Amino acid sequence: DSGVTQTPKHLITATGQRVTLRCSPRSGDLSVYWYQQSLDQGLQFLIHYYNGEERAKGNILERFSAQQFPDLHSELNLSSLELGDSALYFCASSPRQGLWGYTFGSGTRLTVV
Amino acid sequence: GNSVTQMEGPVTLSEEAFLTINCTYTATGYPSLFWYVQYPGEGLQLLLKATKADDKGSNKGFEATYRKETTSFHLEKGSVQVSDSAVYFCALNRNSGNTPLVFGKGTRLSVIA
Numbered sequence: 001d002s003g004v005t006q007t008p009k010h011l012i013t014a015t016g017q018r019v020t021l022r023c024s025p026r027s028g029d030l031s032v033y034w035y036q037q038s039l040d041q042g043l044q045f046l047i048h049y050y051n052g053e054e055r056a057k058g059n060i061l062e063r064f065s066a067q068q069f070p071d072l073h074s075e076l077n078l079s080s081l082e083l084g085d086s087a088l089y090f091c092a093s094s095p096r097q098g099l100w101g102y103t104f105g106s107g108t109r110l111t112v113v
Numbered sequence: 114g115n116s117v118t119q120m121e122g123p124v125t126l127s128e129e130a131f132l133t134i135n136c137t138y139t140a141t142g143y144p145s146l147f148w149y150v151q152y153p154g155e156g157l158q159l160l161l162k163a164t165k166a167d168d169k170g171s172n173k174g175f176e177a178t179y180r181k182e183t184t185s186f187h188l189e190k191g192s193v194q195v196s197d198s199a200v201y202f203c204a205l206n207r208n209s210g211n212t213p214l215v216f217g218k219g220t221r222l223s224v225i226a
Contacts, residue, residue: 002156002158004156033213033214042216042217042218042219043157043202043216043219045213045214045215048213056212056213058213090156090157092157092214100145100162100164101145101147101159101162101206101214102159102214103159104149104156104157104158105156106155106156107156
């Protein structure tokens, strides 16, 4: 157990729907990062939050949004889902800016049908 | 921009063979370098890291040396085991601002008995 908790582990939903992925960072970590892992694109950085504030955005679609709450857990919202959104979504956390590396959760596997 | 290039897999080795997975990077400044491992069905785990030139990271028999002159961070292990079968990711962090970890595309290793 890495200490980073992601729920749910698996999610199957239809095109056009909206889902919310949840991440609880390791105790004491203030930064949360979201990554998307697909077979053809590898690991793509989506977004970084530090202590409730957005700090960096990567290749995140406008249909996707995220936030980090006062208790430091984070949610990634994916809407108007398309087949191509099917992927593994990982959350990672670090104490501050991750200079010593991140701790990853076990991921949420999203399947859009 | 910052990028990481890894040798393409899959790599298939017999048990007790010597392993090298090549990784080169492009970055401004002095990044920190990492190797992560992803076992089937799991999230990424930090395997080893190096934060400055000539540093050697090591863990579980794996080693990698930060070579600034060749911008490389090749992963090596003297004698692989079946349990080492996994996907290995090289990554860098620029150590400034809020830039996230940048990952290579990963190299799948299969070790056969």
